[in-house]
Amino acid sequence: MTETITTALFYIFAASAVLLAFALVLTRRILRAAVWLMGVLFCSAAFYVLLGAEFLAGIQVLVYIGGIVVLLVFAIMLTSSFELLDDHPSALRRILGILTAGGFFAVTALALLSTKFPVKAYHGEAISDVEKIGKSLLNYGPGGYVLPFEVISVLLLAALIGGIVVARKVLVKDPEAKS
Amino acid sequence: MNELMTLTPGLYHWLLLTLLLFSVGLYGLLTRRNAVGVLLSTELMLNSAALNFVIFNRYMAPGFVDGSIMAIFIIAVAAAEVVVAMAIFVALLKLKKTADVTLMNELRG
Amino acid sequence: MRNAWLVPGIPFFSFLIVGLFIRPLSEKAAGWVATAALFVSAFFAYSIAWDYFSHFGIGHEGPALVPWAFEWLRYQDHLTATIGTLIDPISILLMVVVTTVSALVHLYSIGYMAGDDGYGRYFTFLNLFSFSMLGLVVAPNIVQMFVCWELVGVSSFLLIGYYYRKPSAVAAGKKAFIVTRFADLGFLIGILILGYFGIEAFPHIGAKIQQEMAGLSSIPIQAIDFAFINHPATAHYILTTAGTVLGLSTLAVACILIFMGCAGKSAMFPLHIWLPDAMEGPTPVSALIHAATMVVAGVYLVARLFPSFAAAGTPLDVVAFIGTFTCAFAAIIACTQDDIKRVLAFSTLSQLGYMMLALGVATAVSPLGHTASMFHLFTHAFFKALLFLAAGALIHGVHSNEIWDMGGLRKKLPVTHLTFLAATLAIAGVPPLSGFFSKDEILRAAVENHHPIVFGVALFVAGLTAFYMFRIYFISFWGDARSEKAEHAHEAPAVMLIPLIALALLAIFAGFVPMGEYLGTSHGGHHGIHWNIAIPATLAGLIGIALSAFMYTGTRERYVAVARALGGMYTVVKNKFYVDEVYLFVTKNIIFHYIARPIAWFDRHIVDGAINLYAWLTGALGRGLKPLQTGQVQTYSAWWISGAVFFIILLWMKLS
Numbered sequence: 001m002t003e004t005i006t007t008a009l010f011y012i013f014a015a016s017a018v019l020l021a022f023a024l025v026l027t028r029r030i031l032r033a034a035v036w037l038m039g040v041l042f043c044s045a046a047f048y049v050l051l052g053a054e055f056l057a058g059i060q061v062l063v064y065i066g067g068i069v070v071l072l073v074f075a076i077m078l079t080s081s082f083e084l085l086d087d088h089p090s091a092l093r094r095i096l097g098i099l100t101a102g103g104f105f106a107v108t109a110l111a112l113l114s115t116k117f118p119v120k121a122y123h124g125e126a127i128s129d130v131e132k133i134g135k136s137l138l139n140y141g142p143g144g145y146v147l148p149f150e151v152i153s154v155l156l157l158a159a160l161i162g163g164i165v166v167a168r169k170v171l172v173k174d175p176e177a178k179s
Numbered sequence: 180m181n182e183l184m185t186l187t188p189g190l191y192h193w194l195l196l197t198l199l200l201f202s203v204g205l206y207g208l209l210t211r212r213n214a215v216g217v218l219l220s221t222e223l224m225l226n227s228a229a230l231n232f233v234i235f236n237r238y239m240a241p242g243f244v245d246g247s248i249m250a251i252f253i254i255a256v257a258a259a260e261v262v263v264a265m266a267i268f269v270a271l272l273k274l275k276k277t278a279d280v281t282l283m284n285e286l287r288g
Numbered sequence: 289m290r291n292a293w294l295v296p297g298i299p300f301f302s303f304l305i306v307g308l309f310i311r312p313l314s315e316k317a318a319g320w321v322a323t324a325a326l327f328v329s330a331f332f333a334y335s336i337a338w339d340y341f342s343h344f345g346i347g348h349e350g351p352a353l354v355p356w357a358f359e360w361l362r363y364q365d366h367l368t369a370t371i372g373t374l375i376d377p378i379s380i381l382l383m384v385v386v387t388t389v390s391a392l393v394h395l396y397s398i399g400y401m402a403g404d405d406g407y408g409r410y411f412t413f414l415n416l417f418s419f420s421m422l423g424l425v426v427a428p429n430i431v432q433m434f435v436c437w438e439l440v441g442v443s444s445f446l447l448i449g450y451y452y453r454k455p456s457a458v459a460a461g462k463k464a465f466i467v468t469r470f471a472d473l474g475f476l477i478g479i480l481i482l483g484y485f486g487i488e489a490f491p492h493i494g495a496k497i498q499q500e501m502a503g504l505s506s507i508p509i510q511a512i513d514f515a516f517i518n519h520p521a522t523a524h525y526i527l528t529t530a531g532t533v534l535g536l537s538t539l540a541v542a543c544i545l546i547f548m549g550c551a552g553k554s555a556m557f558p559l560h561i562w563l564p565d566a567m568e569g570p571t572p573v574s575a576l577i578h579a580a581t582m583v584v585a586g587v588y589l590v591a592r593l594f595p596s597f598a599a600a601g602t603p604l605d606v607v608a609f610i611g612t613f614t615c616a617f618a619a620i621i622a623c624t625q626d627d628i629k630r631v632l633a634f635s636t637l638s639q640l641g642y643m644m645l646a647l648g649v650a651t652a653v654s655p656l657g658h659t660a661s662m663f664h665l666f667t668h669a670f671f672k673a674l675l676f677l678a679a680g681a682l683i684h685g686v687h688s689n690e691i692w693d694m695g696g697l698r699k700k701l702p703v704t705h706l707t708f709l710a711a712t713l714a715i716a717g718v719p720p721l722s723g724f725f726s727k728d729e730i731l732r733a734a735v736e737n738h739h740p741i742v743f744g745v746a747l748f749v750a751g752l753t754a755f756y757m758f759r760i761y762f763i764s765f766w767g768d769a770r771s772e773k774a775e776h777a778h779e780a781p782a783v784m785l786i787p788l789i790a791l792a793l794l795a796i797f798a799g800f801v802p803m804g805e806y807l808g809t810s811h812g813g814h815h816g817i818h819w820n821i822a823i824p825a826t827l828a829g830l831i832g833i834a835l836s837a838f839m840y841t842g843t844r845e846r847y848v849a850v851a852r853a854l855g856g857m858y859t860v861v862k863n864k865f866y867v868d869e870v871y872l873f874v875t876k877n878i879i880f881h882y883i884a885r886p887i888a889w890f891d892r893h894i895v896d897g898a899i900n901l902y903a904w905l906t907g908a909l910g911r912g913l914k915p916l917q918t919g920q921v922q923t924y925s926a927w928w929i930s931g932a933v934f935f936i937i938l939l940w941m942k943l944s
Contacts, residue, residue: 003187010188014196021200021223025207030215037219040200044226051193051237056250063254068222068261075265076215089210093922100926101206103933105198111936112194113183119190119238127236128247136244145248152255159259163266209926217922284919 017043296422311408330387471552478545486511523599554586575676608648615641660729716754722799754832
């Protein structure tokens with residue numbers, strides 16, 4: 001019974017994720033696109049739950065949807081101009097995009113389906129055990145992630161500072177004014 | 180191919196799903212004229228990549244948490260990326276009065 | 289003897305140091321350092337000569353040692369070009385001559401070139417030349433010989449064109465370089481032939497020769513070493529296995545091709561045309577390079593390869609013929625020239641012809657000519673260098689090359705006069721000066737090996753030599769001053785006179801060196817004076833002197849009458865038999881017109897056209913692809929991903 005429900009949920013969320021993704025790339029309004037992205041990310045959170053990674057699902061909702069996408073929406077609205085509200089790619093671009101993305105999909109799908117993955121039996125192990133994740137992240141022995149963890153910390157700090165510096169008013173000078 | 184025949188979602192179902200999401204994101208990346216739109220498509224692609232890590236973790240290494248950790252890293256990097264990208268867009272908007280990437284062709288030299 | 293490498297080594301390092309560091313600092317110091325280097329080098333040459341002859345003794349043929357060598361270019365086993373020093377009697381002879389003359393010329397140049405632009409450059413080149421020449425002399429293999437051969441060629445080119453603001457000097461430099469390069473083509477082909485058959489013969493005879501050479505050479509023998517090439521077994525192998533070309537044996541062809549290079553370097557007819565023009569260089573350069581040392585490199589190479597030449601036979605006849613012809617030809621032209629340096633240049637040609645004909649009449653069983661040739665090389669280097677340096681002192685005093693601008697200089701330049709007279713007597717073969725002994729040996733070689741025609745021509749040229757040498761002597765030193773400049777002529781400074789006096793002593797006494805004893809190739813022959821040859825030779829010389837004295841010490845009418853009596857013949861000789869004009873005609877009207885011009889057309893239209901077509905195609909392709917370069921990252925990534933997909937598909941199809 002549980003399996004049937006999981007299967008049903010998978011298909012429901014998969015379908016909505018794909019539909020939302022298409023809407024995301026096809027819509028002309030950029031703010032709507034941001035909302036559709038939020039939907040896709042929410043579906044992804046559901047996928048995490050289905051895959052048994054509840055902790056990740058939480059992070060996804062909190063950080064991605066709550067933090068990143070909201071930041072995007074804010075940025076869009078703060079810098080709003082009419083241009084930003086309309087996006088209409090040319091036909092040539094679309095054809096090129098369809099061919100490239102379609103070709104990529106076809107080739108990768110073929111590669112995937114012709115590969116035999118060594119799938120292991122699943123006995124309900126938690127794959128996002130918070131305790132394990134925490135210990136791994138701070139483990140500096142073999143298989144530990146303390147160095148990438150620190151590097152990511154530095155990266156976030158650098159991005160923070162970089163964002164401020166780049167968006168500062170002083171830097172932005174009109175090149176036309178100079179010449 | 181046999182794995183896809185069953186209705187129950189298996190590794191291949193998941194992988195095809197994320198691949199589809201990724202390809203749609205790729206299409207968006209290539210066609211969007213708006214810089215923010217491009218960024219949104221990138222987020223979509225990053226998300227499907229993170230999903231892939233968890234999928235492989237779940238099916239091929241149950242009992243380990245490395246895939247999840249990678250997903251966390253990806254989310255962190257995505258956050259950093261969005262911050263910097265938005266800052267660049269704000270600067271570009273002020274500088275060029277546009278966010279249309281088709282008009283940004285300085286690489287032509 | 290292990291420090292034999294110092295003899296060429298010191299001028300080499302001096303060349304680098306003077307050229308790179310001293311010259312920019314002080315031109316004057318450059319001259320003195322360069323000169324000191326050559327004196328040190330000369331000292332080492334003497335000490336090697338002393339060691340060698342006191343160790344091996346004289347009176348028999350000394351061994352050829354290679355006390356110092358290193359591997360330079362390794363082509364394959366037994367075919368390695370080494371850089372080393374070969375010590376045998378003739379290389380010692382040449383080392384002594386080259387270092388002595390070079391050191392004295394350096395010293396002389398300090399005075400002669402004083403105040404000249406490019407004083408330091410001059411000494412740098414002179415050192416380069418000395419190094420190259422000594423490297424050539426001590427070459428133990430034919431590749432080092434060739435490399436140094438080209439190096440002396442290039443330093444000669446640099447020094448002829450020393451006054452590079454003068455178009456005639458530039459042209460003369462180019463002419464010398466091109467003519468000798470053209471001749472070197474033959475030399476190079478000859479080397480390739482010898483090297484090819486040498487390496488083919490090596491497996492059969494190499495071990496045997498190696499055994500014979502044990503203890504003499506510091507490194508294993510190679511197929512291009514002179515010791516290998518000159519070995520009778522090698523000559524035998526090539527003669528018996530290599531077949532014939534145009535009726536000549538392959539060995540003979542190789543030797544004749546090598547002789548072509550020698551003829552170019554030693555300015556034998558018909559490749560002599562560059563030497564008279566080379567007199568455009570500074571006079572000490574003419575003395576050193578174009579009289580005493582570089583031009584005898586050709587003679588030296590023939591002497592070095594003498595066993596091969598003798599084994600092949602025919603090449604020696606070619607050498608004798610060309611030598612004899614050049615000897616007479618140049619002497620006749622020398623009688624009519626008015627530029628003192630040109631007369632000396634033609635005299636050099638004639639004397640080089642002597643050396644060549646002496647080599648040509650020698651044979652393996654009776655190599656007296658070989659000794660005679662080396663002996664004449666030895667004495668000629670001194671008296672000819674002296675003649676040039678004395679002429680340089682004259683030019684220095686009078687500021688003109690024309691003998692008709694001089695006259696009456698006997699009183700004004702007493703030291704120059706006496707030294708010039710000594711050298712003139714020496715070259716005229718008056719006993720007991722050096723030229724007499726060496727010329728005597730050459731004439732005897734011609735007689736003993738039954739070459740009556742060669743002997744006759746050589747005897748005639750001996751008289752002619754005396755005639756034209758005394759012609760310039762009488763015109764420039766006797767009579768009255770013929771120009772304003774000659775009135776105010778002054779003696780050269782002491783730094784120039786010392787080399788003159790030193791060379792004059794050598795020119796007078798060098799003949800008493802028992803050369804046969806040292807070279808040890810005369811096989812017990814008598815080395816004294818042969819009255820049956822000495823008396824006619826001396827008489828020929830005296831007749832020449834007397835005729836010259838009669839014509840040029842009296843009134844002007846005498847020689848004008850003679851010239852008029854000879855008429856057209858005089859004009860032909862005066863214009864050097866129009867050889868230069870023939871060359872010009874052949875190159876300009878035939879080669880340029882019928883060969884070079886079609887090739888130029890082909891190059892301009894077909895070759896360049898093809899290149900331009902490619903360029904146009906590339907440009908068109910670029911113009912066609914230009915729209916793809918949108919400057920947008922999105923388009924680029926689209927192409928990039930499509931490309932990757934395309935190649936994955938391609939790879940897939942290939943693999944499955």
